[in-house]
Amino acid sequence: MAPPLSYTYVESPIGLLLVAGDETALQVLKFPGGRGADGPQPGWRRDNGPFAEAARQIEAYFAGELRRFDLPLRFRGSPFQERVWHALADIPYGETRSYGEVAALIGAPEASRAVGLAAGRNPLPIVLPCHRVIGANGQLTGFGGGLPTKTFLLRLEGNRAGAPSAQLSLL
Incomplete structure (x- = not known):
């Protein structure tokens, strides 16, 4: 144990x-x-x-001084979840990907919903940046820390994804 x-x-x-x-x-x-x-x-x-x-x-x-974390990590999930979590780590700072794009990146182009479920179980948000995943229409979707937090993190990185319709202010 x-x-x-x-x-x-x-x-x-x-x-x-x-x-x-x-x-x-x-x-x-x-x-x-x-x-x-x-x-x-x-x-x-x-x-x-x-x-x-x-x-x-x-x-x-x-503080805007770090764009990619360099820490020893350990996470456990299903093989599919772990593929998603590794893909999250590869989304560049300040950029976003749709759930469908992440699904295609891991070789499961029809699994965008499953990608969303796996992202929702991410044990290391921010470090494995699930906040960088958005809906296919460019809108912000669910996030474990809440949509205001997702908006804050994206804006911190200089990304305005979802800003016109989300109407969310910085924390």
């Missing part, structure tokens, strides 16, 4: 982010609000030590 995860909180412009993992890899990032909001799980222990580099990179991202 794996040892319990350690966790801490990292301050950000969108609120405190819960980060968790072990001494070797970041495994969880949770938002303070939205449907992705969650707290530490039973048995986790609070420990800032393993997350100094993750905190530094998250802060640099929100």
Whole structure:
């Protein structure tokens, strides 16, 4: 049995982010609000030590100084979910892809809905940037941190996807 995860909180412009993992890899990032909001799980222990580099990179991202995270990651999902999560990491900073485009990239062009479900189960949002995935019509769609957070992250990266009709303000 794996040892319990350690966790801490990292301050950000969108609120405190819960980060968790072990001494070797970041495994969880949770938002303070939205449907992705969650707290530490039973048995986790609070420990800032393993997350100094993750905190530094998250802060640099929100300061506009980091475009791609370089952290050891560990995530577990179905083979399909993991293909989607790897594809998310390849969406360039400031750009977006539709669910259908991500489906085509992973060799499953008819699976845009399944891509959406996998993106919704992304254990490391922001680091694996599911906020960069939008609807085929260019509109913003569901996001674990809420649409205002998705809008904020896209605008932080200089992308105005969905801005005309979303009518969402920065946090």
